[in-house]
Amino acid sequence: MDLTPYVDNLRHELAVAADAGGDEARALAERLTAPLESAARLTLLNALSAAMGEVTRDLAPGSVDVRLRGLDPEFVVTPPPVSEPFREAQVPVATPAAGAPSPADADDGAMARINFRLPAHLKARAEDAAAAEGLSANAWLVRAVSTALDGGERVSPPGRGKESGGRSFTGWVR
Structure with a gap:
């Protein structure tokens, strides 16, 4: 502009x-x-x-x-992430503890600003990870914090889990 x-x-x-x-x-x-x-x-x-x-x-x-x-x-x-269509899981998935509010219940739309300081090497890694997923660093950090607090787990990449046995899953789990 x-x-x-x-x-x-x-x-x-x-x-x-x-x-x-x-x-x-x-x-x-x-x-x-x-x-x-x-x-x-x-x-x-x-x-x-x-x-x-x-x-x-x-x-x-x-x-x-x-x-x-x-x-x-x-x-x-940076548009909101598009959720993938539901596919039935073949492996049990960890769920958040009972009583924890779901992200939809906890999100009232209000935003708050904080100053977040981290070492330069972590900042560079976070920016690289965000760019690899097509997100802004802010959107990537919001998602990472939300996942950490809501008890979500990232599924291991194929071949790195305990039992890869030909089945592989990628993505975020809630």
């Missing part, structure tokens, strides 16, 4: 307002427009980030992120 037309429009509006104040006001406006350009861009980026935060809250577990490339923001949309 190119912010230049919006910044130019703001510059024009300031010049129009300064014309009403005479020559001194016009000269002052001309001197202020160049330094105000970066402040105007930053304010527009903050507004876009806040708007995308609201969109993400309504789209959860999908997300919309604003990334800055040079002087222009880009929007990255």
Whole structure:
């Protein structure tokens, strides 16, 4: 998204307002427009980030992120994961403990923001894992935390389980 037309429009509006104040006001406006350009861009980026935060809250577990490339923001949309069609399992599956709320019961749509600090090597691994699954790092971390707290287990890749015996399952189990 190119912010230049919006910044130019703001510059024009300031010049129009300064014309009403005479020559001194016009000269002052001309001197202020160049330094105000970066402040105007930053304010527009903050507004876009806040708007995308609201969109993400309504789209959860999908997300919309604003990334800055040079002087222009880009929007990255991560749609909610599509659930796979049900297939009857041939192996018993672990279930969450009785009394634990199901994710549907616990999700009231409200979002909360936290600062999460982790070592750079773990961040890189989490980003790689998210990219491999076509998710944003945030969506991948939300899913990982949800799975860990809800008692879900990741099924071992084929050939790595105790009894692979020709049967293999992949995916997330709840």
